[in-house]
Amino acid sequence: MRWDNLFDDLEAQLDQLAEAELAGEVAERSRIEVSKFGVVDRLRPAIGQAVSVTVPGAPAVVGSLTGVGGSWLLVAESRGPEVLVPIAAVTSVAGLGNVSAVPGSAGKVAERLTLAHALRGIARDRSGVAVGLLDGIVVTGTIDRVGADFFEIAEHAVDEARRRGNVAGVRTVPIAAVALIRRTL
Numbered sequence: 001m002r003w004d005n006l007f008d009d010l011e012a013q014l015d016q017l018a019e020a021e022l023a024g025e026v027a028e029r030s031r032i033e034v035s036k037f038g039v040v041d042r043l044r045p046a047i048g049q050a051v052s053v054t055v056p057g058a059p060a061v062v063g064s065l066t067g068v069g070g071s072w073l074l075v076a077e078s079r080g081p082e083v084l085v086p087i088a089a090v091t092s093v094a095g096l097g098n099v100s101a102v103p104g105s106a107g108k109v110a111e112r113l114t115l116a117h118a119l120r121g122i123a124r125d126r127s128g129v130a131v132g133l134l135d136g137i138v139v140t141g142t143i144d145r146v147g148a149d150f151f152e153i154a155e156h157a158v159d160e161a162r163r164r165g166n167v168a169g170v171r172t173v174p175i176a177a178v179a180l181i182r183r184t185l
Contacts, residue, residue, distance in 0.1 A: 058136070130158060
């Protein structure tokens with residue numbers, strides 16, 4: 001009888017050890033899987049959801065996430081225009097939930113749509129913009145040209161159209177210095 005109790009006890013200990021080992025292995029595999037996700041994989045499933053995006057030098061951008069590219073996200077503010085935010089400038093995003101997209105599932109075209117591509121679209125539209133820079137400075141005007149890693153903005157007041165008499169100067173801005181771009185007109 002004492003031998004039966006001893007073997008039962010040893011068997012229970014082995015079962016507990018096996019369960020703990022399995023739980024540890026599952027946790028490790030989960031950590032490995034999560035390590036493969038990029039921030040765009042977290043953002044893409046949240047399209048249509050309310051988010052709060054923080055960037056240096058500006059108040060949080062709060063609204064509905066409407067688009068995600070390879071290096072940018074687009075938020076439609078509840079009381080205002082859409083705001084284009086470079087992912088490199090984002091310090092945090094609240095409101096994403098628990099879902100992530102499969103890494104690399106956006107497709108090759110979507111991943112190649114860089115911030116420069118989005119800026120070229122704004123330049124084509126001749127939309128007025130307010131560009132918030134990482135240092136907190138805000139530049140208003142119209143984007144004239146977009147290079148590989150910079151753009152030029154004709155500076156004028158937010159409530160004015162780009163006309164020669166309204167332009168105070170042209171500023172070259174490295175794309176890496178941008179915190180956000182808000183359409184104004």
